[in-house]
Amino acid sequence: MVILDQRRLPGEMVELRCHNAAELTDAIRQLAVRGAPLLGVAAAYGMALAAARGDDIGETYDLLAASRPTAVNLRWALDEMRPDPTRERARGMHDDEVERCRRMSAHAVVLVPPDARILTHCNAGGLATGGYGSAVGAMRAAWEQGRVAHVWVDETRPLLQGSRLTAFELEVLGIPCSVIVDGAAASLMGAGEVDIVITGADRIAANGDTANKIGTYGLSVLARHHGIPFVIVAPTSTIDSGAADGASIPIEERDGMEVTTRFAARNPAFDVTPADLITAIVTEEGVHRAPYLASLPVPVRSR
Numbered sequence: 001m002v003i004l005d006q007r008r009l010p011g012e013m014v015e016l017r018c019h020n021a022a023e024l025t026d027a028i029r030q031l032a033v034r035g036a037p038l039l040g041v042a043a044a045y046g047m048a049l050a051a052a053r054g055d056d057i058g059e060t061y062d063l064l065a066a067s068r069p070t071a072v073n074l075r076w077a078l079d080e081m082r083p084d085p086t087r088e089r090a091r092g093m094h095d096d097e098v099e100r101c102r103r104m105s106a107h108a109v110v111l112v113p114p115d116a117r118i119l120t121h122c123n124a125g126g127l128a129t130g131g132y133g134s135a136v137g138a139m140r141a142a143w144e145q146g147r148v149a150h151v152w153v154d155e156t157r158p159l160l161q162g163s164r165l166t167a168f169e170l171e172v173l174g175i176p177c178s179v180i181v182d183g184a185a186a187s188l189m190g191a192g193e194v195d196i197v198i199t200g201a202d203r204i205a206a207n208g209d210t211a212n213k214i215g216t217y218g219l220s221v222l223a224r225h226h227g228i229p230f231v232i233v234a235p236t237s238t239i240d241s242g243a244a245d246g247a248s249i250p251i252e253e254r255d256g257m258e259v260t261t262r263f264a265a266r267n268p269a270f271d272v273t274p275a276d277l278i279t280a281i282v283t284e285e286g287v288h289r290a291p292y293l294a295s296l297p298v299p300v301r302s303r
């Protein structure tokens with residue numbers, strides 16, 4: 001299995017070869033491959049790889065499922081693949097995920113005001129989804145309709161998915177953008193320079209509480225204070241109907257060394273934005289608004 005090593009972007013385009021599920025698990029843990037929908041896609045190919053090698057599918061499932069805990073797409077894809085762990089099925093799931101991105105992005109455009117100055121966090125683009133993107137997909141679709149003036153890209157401490165990956169994707173797409181330090185969001189909002197916040201998601205509970213990259217919750221509080229719409233764009237494969245609310249979502253704690261090598265550090269990788277701070281959740285099924293328990297669709301089955 002050949003993946004683009006996202007740790008090396010934007011400086012270098014380097015392929016990483018995973019010869020078995022254990023190597024893929026390492027690549028996932030180290031964020032060589034990352035982003036909730038892409039984790040599902042990678043896990044699907046990992047199951048197909050294991051089956052082709054004649055490896056134990058149950059063990060492969062357990063190994064990959066334990067690689068990262070928050071993005072529910074990973075376990076969803078493993079469950080989808082388990083009965084039929086073939087390369088054709090993994091390819092079908094990959095194609096479906098990209099198609100969902102295109103559909104949700106088209107739905108999200110109506111929420112983007114004309115000449116929008118959009119703020120985003122982490123990376124929810126083609127790199128994170130296997131193609132096209134969720135939050136970045138929405139920006140891309142809005143840009144094609146002439147609705148985007150500028151994108152503010154949170155650098156996204158500590159692993160810089162914003163300044164390394166999102167800025168790179170926006171540059172390739174030709175969408176004007178500036179990287180900002182995470183702490184700059186409040187003052188830009190206060191100065192009236194942000195019209196909408198759009199992010200992706202790693203897991204959406206049944207009531208709409210949404211886990212995404214650490215720092216997203218703070219943005220939602222800021223957006224509410226400044227009267228700015230806060231929108232989540234994510235596929236139905238990110239919805240966990242089994243999680244009643246955000247308290248049921250496991251939050252990955254990563255090595256403090258990613259924050260500082262000099263001092264003790266705490267490094268939660270995700271936080272939960274309460275549903276009442278979310279203006280809308282957009283999936284491939286459409287635009288969903290509170291109460292999310294009634295409006296959110298159930299996760300789709302794949303081909």
Ligand code: MRU
Nearest residue numbers: 034035036122124128200201213
């Ligand atoms: O730790 P990461 O880089 O995998 O975190 C990714 C995010 O938080 C993304 O915003 C989320 O997965 C949405 S990707 C479409």
